[in-house]
Amino acid sequence: MGICIRKKADFGAALALWLGMAYLWRETEKFSSGAFTTNSPQFFPLTLIFLVCVLSLFLLLQSLGRSEAPERAPRLFSRTLLMQTAVVGLLGTYIGLLPVLGYVPDTILFLMAGMLLLDGRYTLRRVALYAAVSTLTTAVLYGVFGVLLHIFLP
Amino acid sequence: MLPDIGAISYIFTPWPLFLMLAGVFGGLVIGALPGLTGTMAVALLVPITFGMQVDDSLTLLVAVYIGSISGGLVSAALLNIPGTPSSVATTFDAYPMVRRGEAGKALAIGVFASFMGCVISFAFLVGLAPVLGNFALRFGPCEYFALVVFTLTCIASVSRKSLLKGLIAALLGLLLSTVGLSEVDGVPRFTFETGLLQSGFNVMPVLIGMYAISQIIAEVHGMQDSVHVPMTGFTLREFWKVVRLCLRSWKNLLRSSIIGTAIGILPGVGPGLSNIVAYSQARAASPNPESFGEGNPDGIIASESANNASCGGAMIPLLTLGIPGDTTTMMMLGAFMIHGVQPGPLLMRDSPDLIIQILAAFLVSSVFMLLLQMRCIRILIRALSIPRPILYPIILALCAIGSYALNSDMSDVWIFFIMGLAGIVLTRLDFPLLPLVLGLILGKMAEQELRTSLIMGRGTFAEYLHRPIALTFLGLTLLSVLYSVWSAHRRKKNAQASPGEE
Numbered sequence A: 001m002g003i004c005i006r007k008k009a010d011f012g013a014a015l016a017l018w019l020g021m022a023y024l025w026r027e028t029e030k031f032s033s034g035a036f037t038t039n040s041p042q043f044f045p046l047t048l049i050f051l052v053c054v055l056s057l058f059l060l061l062q063s064l065g066r067s068e069a070p071e072r073a074p075r076l077f078s079r080t081l082l083m084q085t086a087v088v089g090l091l092g093t094y095i096g097l098l099p100v101l102g103y104v105p106d107t108i109l110f111l112m113a114g115m116l117l118l119d120g121r122y123t124l125r126r127v128a129l130y131a132a133v134s135t136l137t138t139a140v141l142y143g144v145f146g147v148l149l150h151i152f153l154p
Numbered sequence B: 001m002l003p004d005i006g007a008i009s010y011i012f013t014p015w016p017l018f019l020m021l022a023g024v025f026g027g028l029v030i031g032a033l034p035g036l037t038g039t040m041a042v043a044l045l046v047p048i049t050f051g052m053q054v055d056d057s058l059t060l061l062v063a064v065y066i067g068s069i070s071g072g073l074v075s076a077a078l079l080n081i082p083g084t085p086s087s088v089a090t091t092f093d094a095y096p097m098v099r100r101g102e103a104g105k106a107l108a109i110g111v112f113a114s115f116m117g118c119v120i121s122f123a124f125l126v127g128l129a130p131v132l133g134n135f136a137l138r139f140g141p142c143e144y145f146a147l148v149v150f151t152l153t154c155i156a157s158v159s160r161k162s163l164l165k166g167l168i169a170a171l172l173g174l175l176l177s178t179v180g181l182s183e184v185d186g187v188p189r190f191t192f193e194t195g196l197l198q199s200g201f202n203v204m205p206v207l208i209g210m211y212a213i214s215q216i217i218a219e220v221h222g223m224q225d226s227v228h229v230p231m232t233g234f235t236l237r238e239f240w241k242v243v244r245l246c247l248r249s250w251k252n253l254l255r256s257s258i259i260g261t262a263i264g265i266l267p268g269v270g271p272g273l274s275n276i277v278a279y280s281q282a283r284a285a286s287p288n289p290e291s292f293g294e295g296n297p298d299g300i301i302a303s304e305s306a307n308n309a310s311c312g313g314a315m316i317p318l319l320t321l322g323i324p325g326d327t328t329t330m331m332m333l334g335a336f337m338i339h340g341v342q343p344g345p346l347l348m349r350d351s352p353d354l355i356i357q358i359l360a361a362f363l364v365s366s367v368f369m370l371l372l373q374m375r376c377i378r379i380l381i382r383a384l385s386i387p388r389p390i391l392y393p394i395i396l397a398l399c400a401i402g403s404y405a406l407n408s409d410m411s412d413v414w415i416f417f418i419m420g421l422a423g424i425v426l427t428r429l430d431f432p433l434l435p436l437v438l439g440l441i442l443g444k445m446a447e448q449e450l451r452t453s454l455i456m457g458r459g460t461f462a463e464y465l466h467r468p469i470a471l472t473f474l475g476l477t478l479l480s481v482l483y484s485v486w487s488a489h490r491r492k493k494n495a496q497a498s499p500g501e502e
Helices: A008-031 A043-063 A079-101 A103-119 A124-148 B005-011 B014-032 B038-049 B054-079 B085-099 B103-136 B141-157 B163-177 B203-218 B236-248 B250-265 B271-285 B297-321 B327-338 B345-350 B352-383 B388-407 B410-428 B434-456 B462-466 B468-497
Strands: A003-005 A064-066
Touching (some): A079 B410, B005 B014, B014 B352, B038 B054, B038 B327, B054 B297, B103 B345, B103 B352, B203 B327, B203 B388, B236 B297, B250 B271
16 A cells, blocks of 8 residues: 555646746746845745745645545546537637627627537527527627627627 | 715615616526526626716626525525525525425515515624724735735635635735736736736636636536426515514524624625524524424525625625625625725725715615515516526626627637636636635735835834734634644544544
8 A cells, every 4th residue: 555646636736836836937037126035026926936836735745645545537528528618619719700700790600509509409499599599699788788888899 | 984965865866776676686587597696697797887987887786796695595495406505505494395385485584584684784884894994094014915815814714625725726816916017116027928918917807707607617517407497476465474474583583694794704705604604503593403404484584694694794894995705795896996996994984975875775775685576586486497508608608798898808808718717627626716816806915015014124024023903814814724724634534533424
């Protein structure tokens, strides 16, 4: 019964934090104002980086332990996870296409695709319903932001 | 602070009255929908309030806050699913009452208890805010820095599972606040030579992204399941019967409201915990504790009065110290800042009119909450059957467009998206989001006050030794950390002693 990684996610998080902090530590050299004093611009960030490193070390140590049964790794592929990834991907695509397609067509397409994706029933009736709801919602949002609040939408 | 007639009369003009009515109604609907919280309600609203006058927008935000906390009652009672975390304990007794055919009575008890919770916490808010505000005028850089440290540690201590992860999240939030031009010496920090980060992170896209995206993504399962909601309501006569019943339980009502207010004042705790604590106290004080969980009206009274009282409690540190009491008031703090209002003792001293308007909006919104729930409870019940596949894409689009609307800048939309992804990852790794976003909000103040206090101490922390208030906050910080470590250790020992039990 040796030392093993009991919490793989925490172990990974601690390592990622260290790497991130090492990178930020190097970045602080770019705004170094010469001598390091408590009144220099890098004092506060460096203090925070140091504290994150110390706490990450504790997190790393906590993730190790003498255990016969390491925690079960989360399932990589589940229906929920795939759905979540698809929703995030759809949102990213919507934002990416916003300046290209413009607010109205992009929002109608996003809403319709999102509704169909989350519903999962691709019947003609559903498509027609979601197309109508998407168009109406886009018009209402345009009315609120574009007309009432005078905000120029992309 | 003498009440200014002009400030109060503003609230009773048609436009603010309409805003409060609409805000409370919107908050009630969003609060009633399981999975959507008051934080989400405020997040959705902030971009819309951006073009409004400051007093109008703050009035609307307060109204939404009050409505969203009360809205959780409907789904808690009828579906046994708390609409918000603040209604968890409501399910214990409201649902058994619904199952035995007393749905109307259960809802009416919840509605009246919610109203009384608001009114009692309003009394504390009016009584304590000026006192605390005057006290806070004595605060200098040492006190403010110690207060920020205490707040962040407190919030990290009550994080779901791990103090360590809560503290790391708070530090990451503080680190995020250092991105952009340093306010003290104008030096660009962590901008990676891009113009995008020159002015640092806008608070609202970060807040909206972290909370809205991660919350909606967490709900993406079982979307196709249709929700069957029993359609019910109560007559005015039934309501007055319930009022008499509640007033007979005045001790429970008062105790739970005080518990709610006190817990609301504590940073980071809020209504999510207050309803559970008030419920357990009501049960302990009851001559029939075994009837709790089987449809005892006192259980609903305790939970609903406590969670609404937390609203008033959470507003006390927000208005007097500029420190939010819970996630929703943190979102409100972000909204205040967008409108150029920095809550705190100086606001209390310099803009008492605005504070009076906020207090008046709190009370009037509570009355609207009571009236709307009395007359429109069936509409709220109907809202429960809005299909989630329609609702969630609309919320995401509204958040994205809302983030854009803040500055008419696509980079804010990307920050909203990237922070949403970060929120999902952090939530999956069990890192709490609240300390992180609060660190981001309070970070600039913390750095400024720390550097000033160090200048006062000639580069050392010596100045803190002469500041009893700051020392008290730092002592409390140490105590809260030690208590968290001790209670985690005790939980672990108990779990080892009885491995079969949860």
